[in-house]
Amino acid sequence: MSIESLPGAEEAQKAPSVYDFVYVDRERIASTLSQFDDLGNLTKMTKSSTRKGLKRGEATIPGVAKGQIERGNDEAQGREYDPSWLAPLNFLDELAVHELLVRDIKTARIGQFVLLSGALSVADLTLLSGMWENPAIRKTMMAQADQTPEVSRQQRRSQGNTKPKANEEAELAVSILGLMPHYLQATIGSGDQAAWFNMEPQYMRQPVGDFTLKHGGFIPGTWHAIGILDARPEDDLVDFDIPPSNVLSSAFSQMALPIRFMMGRPIGVFGITPIIVFRQIDG
Numbered sequence: 001m002s003i004e005s006l007p008g009a010e011e012a013q014k015a016p017s018v019y020d021f022v023y024v025d026r027e028r029i030a031s032t033l034s035q036f037d038d039l040g041n042l043t044k045m046t047k048s049s050t051r052k053g054l055k056r057g058e059a060t061i062p063g064v065a066k067g068q069i070e071r072g073n074d075e076a077q078g079r080e081y082d083p084s085w086l087a088p089l090n091f092l093d094e095l096a097v098h099e100l101l102v103r104d105i106k107t108a109r110i111g112q113f114v115l116l117s118g119a120l121s122v123a124d125l126t127l128l129s130g131m132w133e134n135p136a137i138r139k140t141m142m143a144q145a146d147q148t149p150e151v152s153r154q155q156r157r158s159q160g161n162t163k164p165k166a167n168e169e170a171e172l173a174v175s176i177l178g179l180m181p182h183y184l185q186a187t188i189g190s191g192d193q194a195a196w197f198n199m200e201p202q203y204m205r206q207p208v209g210d211f212t213l214k215h216g217g218f219i220p221g222t223w224h225a226i227g228i229l230d231a232r233p234e235d236d237l238v239d240f241d242i243p244p245s246n247v248l249s250s251a252f253s254q255m256a257l258p259i260r261f262m263m264g265r266p267i268g269v270f271g272i273t274p275i276i277v278f279r280q281i282d283g
Helices: 026-034 084-095 135-145 153-157 166-177 211-213 231-236 247-263
Strands: 016-024 043-059 067-081 112-125 184-188 195-199 218-231 270-281
Touching: 016 084, 026 084, 026 270, 084 218, 084 270, 112 211, 112 270, 166 247, 184 218, 184 270, 195 218, 211 218
Parallel strands: 195 270
Antiparallel strands: 016 270, 043 067, 112 184, 112 218, 184 195, 218 270
16 A cells, blocks of 8 residues: 555545654554454564465286276475564554545544654764763753743642742753653654654664664654644643642652653654655656
């Protein structure tokens, strides 16, 4: 199938499509595909064939008869295939057949599969995991923290009855950044159709640092990402009814927003859990 053959697009071209998958969450794909088949997810495929052969010879009964005889000799042959690399294509097909894929992320609901296409930019935070104690890096991050945007009153209220000063929040956040997991982060699309996501190293089909060392922060070409929508820009402005929390939960809330502003989803951008990231190779 091709990108054009997905729901809401024109009829697919006759020429087969070839994809370059750079990120494949095989566990989520297997979990999804198993729900479309009563027997579960296909993990092994065997193709068997039989080749018939004939052996000819001469039989003689002394003084009685002489003639030719034939004896069949069937040879069985088998080949085993690994269908796991077909799984991303089957995943695309199943989403299209069952009309589960939303192409306009602005109309999608939380938990739906979405398709985004466009420019891809990456930030390899794994390169920064050992740099947070460097004075120059720390000074830069503190300066960025002073420019963090405003959020809803309820989100601030959930941090506790007293609001620490911005520089105190930033100092606290920077002090624990080195303990946080560092991923390859990416943004795909542009404007109000952009989405932010993390890419876990075990699902990458190439070295994690390859993007940064080869391209810097922007990857040329048209890229596609299919994922599950789990954050919308307007959610940042919603006053959620958050129940009272204990001291540790309140302390975590005080740190969570500054950490997000420094190394998480930007304000005003969609957030997805990526399943596949790929580009289409033209013939």
